[in-house]
Amino acid sequence: MKSKRVPRAVREQQMLDAAVLTFARRGYRAASMDEIAELAGVSKPLVYLYLNSKEDLFxxxxxxxxxxxxxxxxxxxxxxxxxxxxxxxxxxxxxxxxxxxxxxxxxxxxxxxxxxxxxxxxxxxxxxxxxxxxxxxxxxxxxxxxxxxxxxxxxxxxxxxxxxxxxxxxxxxxxxxxxxxxxxxxxxxxxxxxxxxxxxxxxxxxxxxxxxxxxxxxxxxxxxxxxxxxx
The missing domain is CATH 1.10.357.10 (Tetracycline Repressor, domain 2)
Known part of the structure; x- marks a missing residue:
């Protein structure tokens, strides 16, 4: 319920912030959607729902x-x-x-x-x-x-x-x-x-x-x- 109270645009930016940090630290190949989701404080399915694949996210x-x-x-x-x-x-x-x-x-x-x-x-x-x-x-x-x-x-x-x-x-x-x-x-x-x-x-x-x-x-x-x- 907490994630639903956050506007989608705000939640997407949180995911992108987490992705930037993860890609910079791990590199594209080693970065995992699990780590990005955890860092953003959301579930992995929500990352896929909002931003599609790892390639699309990058x-x-x-x-x-x-x-x-x-x-x-x-x-x-x-x-x-x-x-x-x-x-x-x-x-x-x-x-x-x-x-x-x-x-x-x-x-x-x-x-x-x-x-x-x-x-x-x-x-x-x-x-x-x-x-x-x-x-x-x-x-x-x-x-x-x-x-x-x-x-x-x-x-x-x-x-x-x-x-x-x-x-x-x-x-x-x-x-x-x-x-x-x-x-x-x-x-x-x-x-x-x-x-x-x-x-x-x-x-x-x-x-x-x-x-x-x-x-x-x-x-x-x-x-x-x-x-x-x-x-």
Missing amino acids: NTVIRRESEALLAAVTAAVEPGAAADRQLCSGLQGFFAHTAERPYGWAVLHQQARTHGEPFARQVAALRAEIVEFVTELLGAAAKEAGCVGELAEREVAGLAHAVIGAAESLAEWANVRTDEGASGAPEHPAARDTAATMMNLAWVGLGRLMGRERWEPGGALEREGPSCAGR
């Missing part, structure tokens, strides 16, 4: 966590700000969200991508949306600097993929690494600090490219003609 978890991550990044971006501020605020939203929901991030980054279709396809679609967003920001920054030729056309998309890959790796590092706070208790680095680390890698390097400086074998930096800003 798909629903991926969809929910993907939508939540994309919404967090989008909401964090400062509209109308300069391209670097938009990228930094979006990165801060990304790192804050992955720190607040580490199990959801583990499901997306570690579990879903390693178990084939259709799970990997959902995560790839999420990544493509974020890459497109970063590509637009980098393209806008290149145009602001006068780089409307080779850099904007040939390298911006590749740089966007590199930024996202580095951000994903940095999120893993930030969620695992702990520092001691003033009380001596362990704490994770703040999202703004992690975003600053990412910007120091991505934006400073991009600025050198816009100045037409390129790395060459031997460690030398060579300038390819006038800077973008001088075009």
Whole structure:
């Protein structure tokens, strides 16, 4: 009778929360519907009734966590700000969200991508949306600097993929690494600090490219003609 007094939408979210935790800890194959039901405080038949099979449940978890991550990044971006501020605020939203929901991030980054279709396809679609967003920001920054030729056309998309890959790796590092706070208790680095680390890698390097400086074998930096800003 207790389960019937809880609205279905609320009960489903409780089941999904339990599923996220179980899939992140056990992995998709080892996770059991019995454990998910016990953690959610419901019977296993009720999990099947609401969310169908284990595969359907995993798909629903991926969809929910993907939508939540994309919404967090989008909401964090400062509209109308300069391209670097938009990228930094979006990165801060990304790192804050992955720190607040580490199990959801583990499901997306570690579990879903390693178990084939259709799970990997959902995560790839999420990544493509974020890459497109970063590509637009980098393209806008290149145009602001006068780089409307080779850099904007040939390298911006590749740089966007590199930024996202580095951000994903940095999120893993930030969620695992702990520092001691003033009380001596362990704490994770703040999202703004992690975003600053990412910007120091991505934006400073991009600025050198816009100045037409390129790395060459031997460690030398060579300038390819006038800077973008001088075009």
